[in-house]
Amino acid sequence: MSDFKSTLRNLRSHRMSSLELREFHSFLEALIEESSRDQRFSIDQVVGSILSKHPQRLERVKDDVMALGLRALIRNNCRAKVSATNNGPDMFGHYHVGKRVSVPYKDDKGKLRWDKKRRTELSFDDLDEIIARWDDRPPKQSRDRKDFDEIARRSAPYRAVARTIGEALEMAERDGI
Structure with a gap:
């Protein structure tokens, strides 16, 4: 060391x-x-x-x-989209989402900042913030935007029971949604 x-x-x-x-x-x-x-x-x-x-x-x-x-x-x-260290099924595998995602937040002075979070640890608030930033942009639909919209749609029924987006996607996969 x-x-x-x-x-x-x-x-x-x-x-x-x-x-x-x-x-x-x-x-x-x-x-x-x-x-x-x-x-x-x-x-x-x-x-x-x-x-x-x-x-x-x-x-x-x-x-x-x-x-x-x-x-x-x-x-x-x-x-990178695929993790070499992930042993289980990858719930984000068919989405165009990197292993770490830029999540917007406001600092103590109210200035917009970005944090990198593991995609498996994204919260529903994080997802809402990401989508809200796109709502501030022109309406051009990027592949990333489409994927995050799809993630939001699939995970929505599990907001009350899942801690993370990853867990919600696992539940949606299990339930065939």
Whole structure:
């Protein structure tokens, strides 16, 4: 655990200066342009080029690149629809709903904020808030909106008996709704 803490401390203390960041972005842009000039663009080819031909450039920014990569992996994991750790039936499996859902709430000052909640822990109030935010938008029906409307319809009969939307969907599945 101490290795993890020291790595985290290093990541926090070693941030790229804005000059280093601009230089690295310029380097990446040039490398991307060069790699796609005579052939199709390939991320794997650009990564391979950085690792094999430019390891010194990568060494200077490796902590920042690692932190960015971990952030991207975490975001992708939160947006994923299927859980690798879920052992039981997934009541959200046929909906376009990530494993973590952005739920709006008002902070102490009344400002709108967003919290990420596990989809299995969504409350009926959370669902109501999500749908209310869409009611503030133009009427274009997105797939997400249709799925949340369907979740609300299927879970509605179980509001009084289920603690979460996940439980309500299990009950609806059991009852054939």
